[in-house]
Amino acid sequence: MLKRTIHWEEARAYNNNYYVPVTLTLDEGIDGLFNGKTKVYPYQVLLMISEKEYSREYTMLTFLNADRDQPKYSGKILFEDYFIGNTKLSNYENNIPVKYHGIEKSNIKMAEAVVNYDDCEWIVVGTVCVGDVNNGNAPDICKNLWELICPDIGPIIPENPYFPPIDPNEGGPGSPGPPSSSQNDGCEGITKATHVTSLSNVASTISNIVSSPIEIGHHLYATNPTTLNPIHVGPARPGTVNSWPPFYTWNQHNGYAIGSIHNHPNNSAPSPSDAMAGIYISQMRADNHPSAEVDFVTKHNTTIVVTSSYIYTITIKDAALFEAFQASHKTDEITPIDVYLEYVAEFLLNFPNNLDATKPAEYALLMMYGDAINLTRQDINSTPNPTLLQVDNQGEVTYTGC
Amino acid sequence: MKNNLFITIICCCLSIYAYGQRSIQDITITNPLLEEANVEELRDFANYQRMYFKNPKMKFSALIINEKNAKYYKLKGTRDIVYVIARLDSISTDNWSASVKTWIEMSTYPGHTPYVEELGLGRGGGVISFTKGYIGRNTHYMFYQNPSERVTLMFFYISNASDEEKIENMRNILTNMTIK
Numbered sequence: 256m257l258k259r260t261i262h263w264e265e266a267r268a269y270n271n272n273y274y275v276p277v278t279l280t281l282d283e284g285i286d287g288l289f290n291g292k293t294k295v296y297p298y299q300v301l302l303m304i305s306e307k308e309y310s311r312e313y314t315m316l317t318f319l320n321a322d323r324d325q326p327k328y329s330g331k332i333l334f335e336d337y338f339i340g341n342t343k344l345s346n347y348e349n350n351i352p353v354k355y356h357g358i359e360k361s362n363i364k365m366a367e368a369v370v371n372y373d374d375c376e377w378i379v380v381g382t383v384c385v386g387d388v389n390n391g392n393a394p395d396i397c398k399n400l401w402e403l404i405c406p407d408i409g410p411i412i413p414e415n416p417y418f419p420p421i422d423p424n425e426g427g428p429g430s431p432g433p434p435s436s437s438q439n440d441g442c443e444g445i446t447k448a449t450h451v452t453s454l455s456n457v458a459s460t461i462s463n464i465v466s467s468p469i470e471i472g473h474h475l476y477a478t479n480p481t482t483l484n485p486i487h488v489g490p491a492r493p494g495t496v497n498s499w500p501p502f503y504t505w506n507q508h509n510g511y512a513i514g515s516i517h518n519h520p521n522n523s524a525p526s527p528s529d530a531m532a533g534i535y536i537s538q539m540r541a542d543n544h545p546s547a548e549v550d551f552v553t554k555h556n557t558t559i560v561v562t563s564s565y566i567y568t569i570t571i572k573d574a575a576l577f578e579a580f581q582a583s584h585k586t587d588e589i590t591p592i593d594v595y596l597e598y599v600a601e602f603l604l605n606f607p608n609n610l611d612a613t614k615p616a617e618y619a620l621l622m623m624y625g626d627a628i629n630l631t632r633q634d635i636n637s638t639p640n641p642t643l644l645q646v647d648n649q650g651e652v653t654y655t656g657c
Numbered sequence: 658m659k660n661n662l663f664i665t666i667i668c669c670c671l672s673i674y675a676y677g678q679r680s681i682q683d684i685t686i687t688n689p690l691l692e693e694a695n696v697e698e699l700r701d702f703a704n705y706q707r708m709y710f711k712n713p714k715m716k717f718s719a720l721i722i723n724e725k726n727a728k729y730y731k732l733k734g735t736r737d738i739v740y741v742i743a744r745l746d747s748i749s750t751d752n753w754s755a756s757v758k759t760w761i762e763m764s765t766y767p768g769h770t771p772y773v774e775e776l777g778l779g780r781g782g783g784v785i786s787f788t789k790g791y792i793g794r795n796t797h798y799m800f801y802q803n804p805s806e807r808v809t810l811m812f813f814y815i816s817n818a819s820d821e822e823k824i825e826n827m828r829n830i831l832t833n834m835t836i837k
Contacts, residue, residue, distance in 0.1 A: 497765045521755070523763035593794040596764055597719050600796075600813060603742050607680060607726040612748035612756060616763055 261302055273304040277315065302337060313337035438573050439554065441643040442657040444629025448568035448641040451475075451557050452633070456488045457516065464491075464518040465561050465635065472499035472517035475557060476510040480548045483513065483555050496520060503534045505544065505552075514557035522562040524616035527584065527591035530569055530624045532558045536578040553577065561635070565613070568631045568641060576627040595619045605650055614652045621646045678750050679807050681728055681743040685837040690829055691730040691739060696722050699729065699738065709736035710795070710817040718796045718815050732826060737816040739830065744809040753782070753802045753809060760800070760811075761786050766793065774824065776831055780805050783831035789820045799827050806836045 258280050266275040279296035299318040319331040439447075451457055457475070464471045474489040489510065492500055494517075503512040515532060519525075533556040539549050553574035560567040571577045584591055598619035602609070609615070621630060621644060631641035632654065642654040699705055702720035710717070720738070722729070730739045749756040765771045769788045776783035781803030799812035812830070816823055 497762050497771075498767060519762060521758040521762035523759045526763065528767060590766065590793050592764070592766055596794070596796070599763070601721055603744075603811070604721050604723040604726050607743060608745055610746045612746045612759070 275302040275304070276300070277302050439571060439629065441572075441629055441645070441655075444568070444570045444572065444631055445641050445643055445657045447555075447557060447570050447629075448631040448633070449639045451486065451514075452559065452566055452568065452639050452641070454486060457486070457559070460488050460516055461559070461561050461566060461635075464516070465563060467518055468520050469496055470494040470499040470517055470520060472501055472515055474501070474503070474510070474512045475514040475516065477513040477551075477555065478511075479507075480505070480511050480544075481551050483551075486513070488516070501532065503532075505534050505539065505548070513552065513555050514559070516559040516561065518561040522564060522613075524562070524565075524613045525558070525560040525567050525569060525620055525630070527595050527620065527623060529558055529560050529567075530620055530628055530630075531577075531581050531584045531591075532569070533571075533581075535581055536574070537582050550574075562613075564635060565632045566635055566641075568633075570629045571627070572629045573627050577624075580624055580627050591623065594623060598622045602650070611652075617644055618646060618650070618652050621652065677807055678745050678809060679743065680745065681726060681741065681810075684743070684806075684808055686728060686730075686741065687835045687837065688730075688830060688833050690733055690826075690833055692733050694729040694731040694738060696724060696729050705736075706795075706815075706817075718794045720815070732816070732830070735816070735818075737814065737818065737826070739815075740813050742811050742813075744811055750802075750809045753800075757784050757786070757800045760798065764788075764798065766791055772820075772824070774828070776828065778803070778831060778834075785824065785827045785831070787823070797823055797827065799831055801831060801834070803836065808836055 260278040260280065262276040262278070266273050277300040279300055281294040281296075301316045301318075303314045303316055305312040305314070313336070315335045315337050317333040317335070319333060452461070460473050464473075470493075472492045472494065474492075476487040476489055477483050478485060478487070487510070489512075492502070494500055499517050501515055501517075503515075504510055505512065512534060517529075534552055536549060536553065539552065553571050556571055558569040560569070595616075596619070599615045602615040602618040606614075617630070617632070625646060630644045632644055633639055633641040640656075642656055645653050645655065647653050699720055700722060703717055706717040720740070726742060728741045730741070731737065732739060744750065744756070748759075761771050761773060764786070766788050769791060771786055772789045774785040776785070778801070781801060784800040785798075786800070787797035795815055795817050797814040797816065799814060801810040801812065802808065812827075814823070814827055814830070816826070818826065
């Protein structure tokens with residue numbers, strides 16, 4: 256197995272996290288060398304320690320790109336919960352995540368969920384056990400350790416550890432800085448859904464489009480870049496039977512688009528595109544919009560999808576994750592709808608007796624973006640009383656109030 | 658006493674309604690074009706596709722093996738895989754045509770027009786749907802309902818064949834199928 260050596264003396268603080276270099280080496284008792292040369296694992300590894308309200312999170316980052324000459328990182332990063340072992344793999348372009356493949360349970364081969372990764376392979380490198388559980392009265396807890404070995408990427412011994420770049424010019428007002436970390440819990444999602452769908456101009460727009468045989472969309476506009484009320488509903492933008500042409504703007508001339516409403520003529524639940532709809536947050540940063548405006552968008556962006564049965568409302572739960580997903584959605588080579596349909600199939604297979612026709616698609620959306628969005632649903636014919644949609648530990652979709 | 662009898666009758670009616678549709682385990686599908694797949698061979702489905710699907714244009718699909726809730730077949734003479742599930746929810750069973758449209762709306766790739774073909778199959782109906790020319794995942798969909806057989810089925814057809822070949826194959830699968 257790989258021995259982990261944590262270089263505490265080289266720890267650095269950045270963006271409310273600590274980063275500590277880690278060296279992984281093959282145990283002396285194990286024959287074999289990486290690439291026939293070294294017992295040191297050939298990729299840069301950092302332990303990231305994040306301060307949470309009541310705890311700390313320990314995440315091990317493995318930078319799978321050998322080219323570390325650039326000031327900003329481009330390539331794959333493997334994130335692993337240091338103690339639990341859950342992993343996710345993301346692609347980065349100049350420090351911005353562009354691809355997200357979801358969290359895999361430990362001991363599950365990534366290849367089972369993510370195909371076409373011909374260049375990488377999961378290999379069991381050992382087993383870690385925690386002993387003396389319950390003062391020795393319980394059996395040891397053991398789990399296999401998996402490492403992603405990517406033979407196409409050349410060997411680099413981490414002589415010069417890569418750290419997330421610390422640029423004193425970044426992060427100030429009006430400049431592209433690190434992703435926002437603002438969070439809105441499920442109750443805020445319900446409150447927003449109730450508020451917005453109760454507005455008379457929004458309610459009348461919903462009534463006007465619900466029976467349309469084609470998709471019709473309207474943008475919702477804020478009064479100015481930092482004032483929400485009153486929300487203005489823009490003109491109709493008719494589309495086709497399965498799409499409408501959104502045109503999000505963020506300027507005084509064309510309006511500050513803080514969301515949208517559109518219908519699904521054949522009653523499907525919101526799609527992955529709907530979940531990620533809105534002004535591109537990364538683009539706002541790139542265009543040097545003040546951080547107050549970016550925060551305003553992440554707090555209030557609202558997407559409403561209307562079917563003949565339900566009104567769905569999507570708001571942002573985790574701003575940083577939403578931004579990462581948005582960027583990934585724009586560039587992902589495995590299209591989100593492919594992933595979405597596979598989750599739908601998964602639900603159909605796991606719950607053959609499910610009697611709610613919309614649940615499989617709701618499940619799929621939550622599995623993909625549930626950490627980033629609040630998704631609510633309310634009956635179209637009743638007083639606004641939205642419920643929050645979540646996936647429970649059994650993989651079932653639940654509908655709860657606040 | 659009368660009330661109890663009334664409630665019992667209502668419960669029986671509801672049970673018949675709820676369980677009127679047959680599950681995948683309640684039916685036998687026979688089709689001269691299909692043979693049962695060896696699911697062990699499909700467990701590492703990425704590897705299966707790498708070995709047998711040579712068309713490099715399309716990306717591979719994931720496959721969940723759940724023998725209790727699905728039946729897995731191979732299209733004879735090919736490595737194409739077909740798996741079938743039963744739909745039991747009331748929208749799919751009572752308003753089948755609308756539910757197929759919902760699926761098509763949901764599965765249409767942005768900017769594409771879906772290929773949809775409806776087949777009259779005696780007392781039942783069938784629909785083929787997929788996106789022509791799409792080089793994303795290689796799963797295609799077929800829908801089948803026959804009220805007299807009390808079955809509503811959905812087929813997932815995984816193939817890297819040409820569009821025309823796939824249409825022909827899906828058409829043949831549906832028209833040559835017998836349910837018992």
